[in-house]
Amino acid sequence: MRLLLVEDSVALADELMASLQQQGYVVDWLADGRDAAIHGVIEPYDLIVLDLGLPGKSGLEVLTEWRSQSMNAPVLILTARSSWSERIDGLKAGADDYLTKPFHPDELLLRIQALLRRTHGFANNSQLEAAGLLLNEDHQSVIHNGEEKELTAAEFRLLRYFMLHPKQLLSKSHLADHLYDGETERDSNVIEVHVNHLRRKLGRDVIETKRGQGYRFVGQ
16 A cells, blocks of 8 residues: 655654554655645555645645545544644545544554555454455464465555455556555566465465456455
8 A cells, every 4th residue: 555644754754654664555755745735646645644734835735735636545634733623624624534643653553554444445344354354464464264374565565455455457557556666666577476476375266367457356
């Protein structure tokens, strides 16, 4: 999953990026509201973490612009302000959740997991479960036929994306946009390799190949 973090505190951004990357997220970081207003609508982000107190343009202005341009990625706002009015203004502008500073990075991770599940129709699930598979996001493993199987970091990222988009036909370029930030990785056959690794662990029928179109996660 590809995330955008908009936060002007370098120390906090470094801490959050390290935590998010460890959990298998690809993270872009911006510190200025003017840059965020542009990148939020031209890049395919799965979720955005947005600080309200930004230089250049406030987070509330940025969020309002995004929603006016039909940017529908879920947005979790961060704020150091304790005023209820600020939180309400953010929610009215189109935020999906909020977190008040200071907070523990683990709380942000849990909120992101829950928000992504809710956005993709798994609102009642405390864990990601689809097509007969149960994903353990803490251990980066999957339970298949009652057996827990370890995943590499790349396999985990790919399977999580598939499970959040069951039955959807996903092209290689789409998957690359949401799973990788390196041009070398995007131009290689890395996705095909990891799809084959998942098939060896979970069965060949778990992921369908549509020649010339992409892949579809169908489960058991």
